[in-house]
Amino acid sequence: MRLILVRHAHAASGDPDELRALSATGREQARALANRLAAAGPELVLTSPLLRARETAAAIAKAADAGLRIDERLAPGATAEDLLAAVEGTAETVVAVGHQPDCSEIAAALGAGEVAFPPAGAVEIELA
Incomplete structure (x- = not known):
């Protein structure tokens, strides 16, 4: 399995933290990243439930014509074990x-x- 681990694009300041949206710069970053990652051909984009991550993921999924799934295991505090459990059996x-x-x-x-x-x-990380 090929895993592409992404940090969300730049977010605007604000509270509550889970509702912070992408800034104008972040929206541009997300579009540029999405265009680059589309060439990798992801079948699935998993995302943290926080808004800034969802917005970043949506741009990638749209550009790549990939599925999009919100996964609580990717929320802040996620570990490698959480991520491996989230991606297990999903896509190449x-x-x-x-x-x-x-x-x-x-x-x-x-x-x-x-x-x-x-x-x-x-x-990009190759998982056995």
Whole structure:
């Protein structure tokens, strides 16, 4: 399985945290990322339930003509074990949209080493 782990694009400030939407910059980042990732041919995009992640994931799913699924296991605090459980048995190429510092910690736990995840950052990981 090919996993593309993504940090959501730049979000606007505000409360409550779970309702923070993408900023104008974030919407541009999400579109650009979506266009790049579409070439990878993901069949499924999994996302945290938080709005900024859902908006990022929706842009990717639309550009890639992929399925989109919200998964509580990708909410802030997600672990590599949570992500592996979420992607198990889903598709050959999956995009998972989450948060920091979770993305860096998950990437390291899955053998990708130390990865910086700026907003709309992504890393591809081959899972056995």
